[in-house]
Amino acid sequence: MSATKMVSLTIEGRAVSVPEGTTILEAAKAAGVLVPHYCYHPGLPVAGVCRMCLVEVEKFPKLAPSCATAVGEGQVVHVYSEKALEARKGVLELLLINHPLDCPICDQAGECELQDYTFQEGRADSRYREPKRFNPVEDFGGDVLYVTNRCILCTRCVRFMDDVHEAPVLCVSERGDRAVISKAADADLTQPWAANVIDLCPVGALVSKDFLNKARAWELDRTASVCPGCSQGCNTVLETRDNVVMRMKPRPNDAVNQFYLCDVGRLDYHWMNRADRLESPKIRLADVLSPVDWEIALGQAAEALRGRRAYVVASPQLSNEALFLLKRLIGATGGEGAFRCATGPEAPLPGVDDLALRADRAPNVRGAELLGFTRRDGDLLAGLKSGDVLVVAGDALDGVDLRRAVDAATVIVVGTVLPVGLPTPVAVLPIANVAEEEGTFTNLRGRVQRFLQAKAAPGLARPSWYALADLATAAGAPSDDCALPSRAFAALAAAEPAFSGMSYDALGLRGAVVAGAEVAR
Numbered sequence: 001m002s003a004t005k006m007v008s009l010t011i012e013g014r015a016v017s018v019p020e021g022t023t024i025l026e027a028a029k030a031a032g033v034l035v036p037h038y039c040y041h042p043g044l045p046v047a048g049v050c051r052m053c054l055v056e057v058e059k060f061p062k063l064a065p066s067c068a069t070a071v072g073e074g075q076v077v078h079v080y081s082e083k084a085l086e087a088r089k090g091v092l093e094l095l096l097i098n099h100p101l102d103c104p105i106c107d108q109a110g111e112c113e114l115q116d117y118t119f120q121e122g123r124a125d126s127r128y129r130e131p132k133r134f135n136p137v138e139d140f141g142g143d144v145l146y147v148t149n150r151c152i153l154c155t156r157c158v159r160f161m162d163d164v165h166e167a168p169v170l171c172v173s174e175r176g177d178r179a180v181i182s183k184a185a186d187a188d189l190t191q192p193w194a195a196n197v198i199d200l201c202p203v204g205a206l207v208s209k210d211f212l213n214k215a216r217a218w219e220l221d222r223t224a225s226v227c228p229g230c231s232q233g234c235n236t237v238l239e240t241r242d243n244v245v246m247r248m249k250p251r252p253n254d255a256v257n258q259f260y261l262c263d264v265g266r267l268d269y270h271w272m273n274r275a276d277r278l279e280s281p282k283i284r285l286a287d288v289l290s291p292v293d294w295e296i297a298l299g300q301a302a303e304a305l306r307g308r309r310a311y312v313v314a315s316p317q318l319s320n321e322a323l324f325l326l327k328r329l330i331g332a333t334g335g336e337g338a339f340r341c342a343t344g345p346e347a348p349l350p351g352v353d354d355l356a357l358r359a360d361r362a363p364n365v366r367g368a369e370l371l372g373f374t375r376r377d378g379d380l381l382a383g384l385k386s387g388d389v390l391v392v393a394g395d396a397l398d399g400v401d402l403r404r405a406v407d408a409a410t411v412i413v414v415g416t417v418l419p420v421g422l423p424t425p426v427a428v429l430p431i432a433n434v435a436e437e438e439g440t441f442t443n444l445r446g447r448v449q450r451f452l453q454a455k456a457a458p459g460l461a462r463p464s465w466y467a468l469a470d471l472a473t474a475a476g477a478p479s480d481d482c483a484l485p486s487r488a489f490a491a492l493a494a495a496e497p498a499f500s501g502m503s504y505d506a507l508g509l510r511g512a513v514v515a516g517a518e519v520a521r
Contacts, residue, residue, distance in 0.1 A: 110217030141188020233443030279459025319439030446517025
């Protein structure tokens with residue numbers, strides 16, 4: 001392959017070299033200069049309709065739209081020249097003519113690009129005295145509301161549905177000041193990836209019904225995470241307020257999900273806030289579960305495991321670290337591990353290679369398989385033998401035939417909720433869910449990705465890796481210093497060839513692929 005030809009230019013006095021064909025707007029990003037823009041998005045075809053990204057290029061006869069103008073050797077670009085600033089001020093004034101003063105009630109307030117650029121470059125006052133145009137709010141279906149009065153007609157939503165989702169249900173109808181976004185009369189935005197138009201909208205014109213009037217942007221804490229909804233492993237941001245997850249949004253990662261998140265994933269976070277959580281360790285006393293200290297519950301669990309084989313039912317919602325420590329427990333008792341995974345129809349995003357809502361609706365199916373757990377969707381307890389200790393880790397056992405559970409000598413539950421229908425466990429160890437701890441998942445392509453803690457766990461619940469490290473050690477497994485998730489992962493990387501050489505620092509927030517994995521992109 002021939003080497004990529006580089007082009008050198010100067011943007012706002014900063015020299016930068018970028019590959020030939022790069023736009024001035026993207027070159028400015030590389031130089032650390034933000035060119036204001038609305039219609040441009042790196043994941044969409046260029047439209048050049050908002051005229052907000054106009055810059056002055058020396059020796060050009062007029063201002064150039066930086067989103068649609070390729071770099072040239074020796075170009076000198078001025079983003080903040082008087083001519084460029086005056087042009088963008090005029091564009092902002094035009095956009096604000098009919099834009100309502102909705103900021104106090106708009107969900108986009110605080111993260112709105114129209115607010116930001118108006119404050120940065122707009123007029124200090126308005127010269128417009130006539131009545132503003134008014135249109136009613138329209139329900140676009142799915143999770144999407146269209147607030148027509150706020151729309152600046154950037155057409156990001158139209159281009160996403162046309163070119164990325166390949167479901168052309170949106171268009172610009174009417175002309176001039178009457179122009180609005182319309183949807184096809186026989187279609188709603190109920191497609192599997194349609195709610196991405198909410199994230200793409202630079203203003204508050206497309207809003208989420210689920211998040212409507214729930215919180216202000218500046219009240220939210222944001223944490224990098226991974227969507228637990230399927231084995232794709234889309235990168236996400238969990239947004240919390242007062243220790244409650246308020247919404248989940250996509251986080252860009254070109255190797256996994258680009259800029260997008262399916263509707264199933266983005267709306268499947270309410271279980272992270274469920275109230276019926278296990279909050280304290282418990283042991284069985286006179287056939288009744290009674291709260292105790294962690295040391296007592298761990299001791300009771302270790303005593304139950306002594307001399308017996310552990311049959312571990314693990315959830316693919318558990319992290320790699322937790323599954324690794326369960327594998328140690330299995331090894332120490334000569335036991336066996338199994339898991340099941342809910343499935344559903346696969347829903348690809350046509351315009352992005354290898355991106356889909358996957359059939360396996362759990363984030364760590366590949367991790368469970370790499371760590372030696374057997375998938376048993378049909379009969380989860382098929383491997384349970386008479387006299388075994390049944391260890392239920394992270395699975396609520398909904399829909400599982402539990403008649404075989406009577407064959408177990410006893411039951412230990414490590415989870416966020418207590419499964420219904422089990423014999424009374426000898427010990428219950430409460431653990432955190434994915435929003436309440438730090439760890440890693442392995443997606444279907446073998447990419448290991450970190451998720452961070454977004455909120456506190458309830459009561460005395462501990463991170464899964466912490467609780468399982470103590471349980472495995474109490475049961476006679478090799479003892480490692482697993483006081484931190486990074487150390488638990490280091491022990492995993494040292495013991496498992498597929499994860500060899502990995503560390504939290506090496507993974508960063510983009511992840512890395514396990515040894516021997518076939519990467520589709």
